């Protein structure tokens with residue numbers, strides 16, 4: 065069977081996760097990479113044995129030999145790139161967030177026609193899957209409450225080394241939209257449809273470097289009556305594993321996304337532990353497993369389940385936190 069032909073735009077940090085994962089897929093061939101900075105595109109092409117590179121992603125629009133395009137560029141570019149590529153008939157898999165603004169994400173959805181996928185790889189973590197099953201089958205009784213905390217470290221150099229970070233116009237926000245989005249997405253994946261949000265944002269340490277927030281907290285109300293509290297910061301001293309806690313009637317589950325612990329009748333049991341290693345293991349290790357699933361749908365000409373509709377609620381929630389912070393009120397979604 066002919067391989068699916070893929071191109072990737074944005075040869076920065078996350079491309080170093082995409083390209084090795086794509087190389088492991090038997091049904092995919094990466095035929096081109098693109099970066100506005102030629103040296104980056106050339107270096108990735110050489111590193112991964114990709115036959116060509118370019119600095120102009122628009123050349124992909126008229127190419128009949130490209131089926132799928134991965135978007136790994138700054139947040140504000142996801143929408144214009146995805147919309148043009150979708151209109152040109154490509155399948156698109158974009159990095160999170162779907163877009164930097166809700167309106168842009170809605171435009172992407174209008175152009176998608178079942179061909180847009182968004183990367184939320186932590187939904188594929190074994191811990192996430194077990195939690196999802198436990199909520200669905202009721203093995204611990206009703207879910208009563210949940211909370212999450214993200215304590216990571218990003219210093220001034222992280223922002224100054226990539227000019228789009230730290231600015232509302234290009235990043236769309238700070239810790240909420242870039243780092244905590246995975247964890248907020250998991251809260252929604254577990255708890256259901258969010259209906260209102262309260263919260264606040266602040267720039268506690270990096271106020272000389274960035275215009276966006278480095279710290280935020282909030283409370284999400286869900287349609288089913290559940291509430292989720294969260295706290296996130298990128299000014300902790302180091303990167304700690306993400307914490308999510310779920311209180312059920314008969315047990316508590318605690319996960320750092322890679323391990324999952326059950327606390328029941330005073331006994332703590334390890335339910336799963338991922339074999340993730342390496343400095344970026346806290347990102348989650350699901351890119352490869354997400355890609356396998358995505359490309360299976362491409363082969364079968366079916367929509368991918370993490371599509372625009374599935375990816376937009378978390379963007380609406382985190383944008384509501386900014387508004388709630390300004391108005392000191394509850395934002396109805």
Ligand SMILES: NC(=O)c1ccc[n+]([C@@H]2O[C@H](COP(=O)([O-])OP(=O)(O)OC[C@H]3O[C@@H](n4cnc5c(N)ncnc54)[C@H](O)[C@@H]3O)[C@@H](O)[C@H]2O)c1
Nearest residue numbers: 074075076077078098099100101136137138159160226347
């Ligand atoms: N899923 C995850 O866990 C995860 C982790 C890290 C980053 N990301 C996401 O990946 C995306 C990229 O982040 P990054 O950290 O790799 O950023 P980066 O700044 O390291 O890389 C972005 C690259 O895009 C290139 N670029 C900018 N404009 C371009 C254009 N017009 N045409 C072609 N190339 C262009 C830049 O030159 C740069 O090399 C973001 O959406 C980010 O949120 C996801």
